[in-house]
Amino acid sequence: MKKFLLHITFIIISLISISAKAQNKISVTNLQCEMLSNPEGIDVVKPRLSWQIKSDVNDVKQTSYQILVASTLENLNANKADLWDSGKVASNESVNIVYNGKRLGDRQNAFWKVIVFTNKGEIKSVENAHFSLGILTYADWKSTRWIGYEKLSKDDSISQYSKLSARYLRKEIDLKKQVKSAKVYIMGMGLYELYINGNKIGDQVLAPVPTDYTKNVKYNVFDVTSQLKEGKNMLGTILGNGRFFAMRQDYKPYKIKSFGFPKMALQLFVEYTDGTSEVIRTDDTWKLTTDGPILSNNEYDGEEYDARKEMKGWNTTNFDDKNWVNARYVQEPGGFYEAQTSPNMKIMGEVKPISIKATPKGTYILDMGQNMVGWLQIKVKGKAGGRITMKFAESLKVDGSMYIENLRDAKTTDVYTLKGENQEIWEPRFIFHGFRFVEISGLSGTPTLADFTGKVVYDDIKTTGTFESSDKTMNQIFKNAYWGIRGNYKGMPIDCPQRNERQPWLGDRTTGAYGESFLFDNQTLYAKWLDDIKNAQTQDGGIPDVAPAFWRYYGDNVTWPGTYITVADMLYHQFDDKAVIEKHYPSMKKWMVYMEENYMENDLIAKDKYGDWCVPPESLELIHSLDPSRKTDGELISSAFYYYLLQKMKTFAQLIHADAKDIQYYDSLSEKIKTAFNAKFFNKEKNIYANNTVTANVLPLAFGLVPNNLQQQVFENMVREIEVTHKGHISTGVIGTQFLMRTLSTFGRTDLAYQLASNKTYPSWGYMAANGATTIWELWNGNTADPKMNSQNHVMLLGDLMVWYYENIAGIKSNPETPGFKQIIMKPAFDTKLTYVNASYESVHGLIKSNWKKVKKALEWNISIPANTTALVYLPTTDSKNITVNKTKLEKASIAFKAEGNQQVLTLESGDYILKLN
């Protein structure tokens, strides 16, 4: 279920509330179909429907629901559910209810609403939600032809720095009658912009989302009824390279996948008011030029634009295209055509620069004050032909010049050639940069800050989490994480946005995706990514480290490919998305079996490629440590990780009622691995694993590999490593950090985890912030390390930090038994130096809030629990008499509670509460 849909068909449900008190409001809201960013076209024939119940009274539970789906709005309004009437279903489920009505056809429209029955009465949604299906079969694209132009123009090149001018296409259409409705379905590879009569269609940028175009090609759908008129209309598109005409083509051809020249296919379905219809398709009557103002657009190197070459009115009927050629028929990309159900990118915000300084070279350096991802809009004037060059970088060197060494050979340079008008405003279209600083040359006159605006570009998804505490360092880290995560969402999660890489590396998100899901509604993004991973799987079962496999890294590693399984697990746990498990289970199992058959020896897997990637090294200049005592045995990592994945596979198998043999297989393999693992790596004398790195111990502890009676000893030894050997600092890399914070909390040392989270000295997240980071670095020593691999905007070292912020500090966690926060576990650790935390999370059921503060010796805790959910709330006291709820003594309030260890556990129904503990 998804929320972005609501931006388009947001349903504000007026409320009909039948409840005890007249002023009480209960409403059904957020009606959503499937996981849509665009309700105009999905190719799921059994979409899932979700809704939320909002209420300002406590204790609201859904007892049953009735869904009505109709083929027209009129029918729905008359309660004629001609597609599906679910009948009254006794159920408290409100998320991902699978449509079970008449078979939905190609481009079918559906309108729906829901009647919800609660313990407080019946509630109806009185406004209606809408969705429509896409083009369901390949055959329905009929004679739609792919068109393009597969030649280099005179300034183009295929080289290490490939250059290709954008393709402009136009087609005049004559609509003979009055238009009743019209929808356009477009596949524009790599990136497209679509115009009708001079107006851009949609507010997306850098669309569509990237895929391996030989496997699947995404189409976008737009309702363009209001853009078309009777008579002559002009369709126009611009095609950019994106990942299609891939960069660095002749550079590492064995490694970098390329797909050819940009191309497009489009269908426009028009229905007239007289009941007739017409379809307009791409063919070779479309006109094309490569001689427009976008001279080059290359994601790594930047965009070059010559404003003197602008073709005024090219996308309107008033234009002479005699110099244009006819578009050529070209080969289709090869992949299946699919509706895009994950969001496109959009300009999600703006950043105003904080300073501009002249340099001795005569250039200017602009400081955005924030390492951001997107581009720069400029307002300039000057003589026609004057060239303004913008070079982008993340930081400055000590001498004040641009630090560009870490970009490797990415040129990250935009060039704008002036046309000589009074004021010219420009921003690029088909590229993005990761930057805080811009060096600008070629300006005439003295620039002011008002001439520049940073455009923040990432996937159009909602921010779902807030977090603020009494610890400034933790707050700054949260802010850095927020900027880092969103900047690296590019229709897929990429590792970094600035250097010549920007790849969707799996291992960077293994646990990260879970933490991110508290901050951003990343469900459809990650569901799409699982498809990318599935599509990248080899026939025999192998999964690469990068997917889509733009870089072809098929290394048969365990840790990076294992993300396929952990991300599916995250989607189920956080969003109650069981469908992803059902869909991907066979390929996940295939990979597990493949790894076992090919790489398991003596019940362990020795193959490991990256180790505990990026541990803090022994010298501040190094990228990777050379010191064996800091590194963790690859066989230990692979085998432990494989064991961990087996546990997840077992849960999946149970969930989807897979063959019982599967469960036996996972169980017996787990047993064997556990025995072999402990035999090989466990040191019984010392109660430590292998060479006693924190990672070597934290993995077996987190995964349940340690013999039960020895867990505490192993844990204490690990704590000694952190406190004594590493003086209360982090010593883990990408692997260990994914489990460290939660494991410390599980074993009762949240205070130590808090120390790691609030440290400002090296190595720590706070050290990054204290040294100027406004995002998260790739390396703990990012300010001093070799620039060869040193991005300043990478999220992988966050590990499980964000999960820990929410689950262990704020106390917002989904009960694993009831995915999607149907029951919330609110169990913050209060025994740290933190004096207050204010956090919120917009779950699929609604907004959860946890605001706690220590007042002298007392604790005050305000919480909100969404309607139709419950919470288990833990208070640290052995005596229930110390607790009041909404000013009433707990024992007098009608609230179920029980003692558990030295805590009281309250079961709270939905609503708002003020808890006090004296």
Ligand code: RAM
């Ligand atoms: C580098 C990047 C990436 C990481 C791989 C293994 O290219 O840092 O994030 O996953 O290495």
